[in-house]
Amino acid sequence: MTETAQQSTDQPNRGVRLPRDERRAQLLSAAQEVFVTNGYHAAAMDDIAERAGVSKPVLYQHFPGKLELYLALLETHGTELVNRVREAIESNPDNKQRVRAAVGALYEFVDREDQAFRLVFESDLRGEPAVEQAVERASSGCIDAVAEAVTADAGLDHERARLLAVGLVGLSQVTARDWLDTQNSISREEAVHLMSTLAWKGLSGFPLQHG
Known part of the structure; x- marks a missing residue:
């Protein structure tokens, strides 16, 4: 498997443009996994973005910060x-x-x-x-x-x-x-x-x- 194909398999959503509602749901799902595993204080926006397979700028387009993500959940x-x-x-x-x-x-x-x-x-x-x-x-x-x-x-x-x-x-x-x-x-x-x-x-x- 090529490196490009491997990246596509590991992070299928990276680079894929989703409708806003679908992207928001995806980010919330990733954030929930991180918050449940690590707790609020130990969770990082980097971890959430990585879990969702998106860049941090994409994450911040939907949620201004970690607290807003947590409150939405x-x-x-x-x-x-x-x-x-x-x-x-x-x-x-x-x-x-x-x-x-x-x-x-x-x-x-x-x-x-x-x-x-x-x-x-x-x-x-x-x-x-x-x-x-x-x-x-x-x-x-x-x-x-x-x-x-x-x-x-x-x-x-x-x-x-x-x-x-x-x-x-x-x-x-x-x-x-x-x-x-x-x-x-x-x-x-x-x-x-x-x-x-x-x-x-x-x-x-x-x-x-x-x-």
Whole structure:
């Protein structure tokens, strides 16, 4: 294989002009790999450009700096997580199944191969206000979805309903991360069943107020 052919195989996107949206998606994908592997502080724009197979000027045409890249990923995955939780809850009118679906959505997010959850739940840049706000929006969105769709049926006021929702979301994401990191023999389905059963035993203690 010639040197030119080898370069083409190793970096198939270098020198190829892509539509702006496709290029942006490609750069975000490369940045995510670097951030997940190295963390924000140890990641370099050089590494991201190399991973994407583009020059640094091309990278800077789309993102002014490393923080903007990181925030774009946070916003994308945070919004996706909230939408998944809402869709899971709306998929069934039965509250017990809603709880299971919400827990399952959080476990599925943590179990994704691209490890996007590490950017949302384990960011090493939480001291940056913009990052803190993006993470808070994702967490609050999930909490609000649970509070609105599940606990409000118990006739609780917003503050009490939201506190229960914080418990459910916190229980789900903390246990999901532990389940993933320990790599034990418990399947994701069984883990979701265990945690949703635990959560439902508590939530079902509040009597249903609405038909």
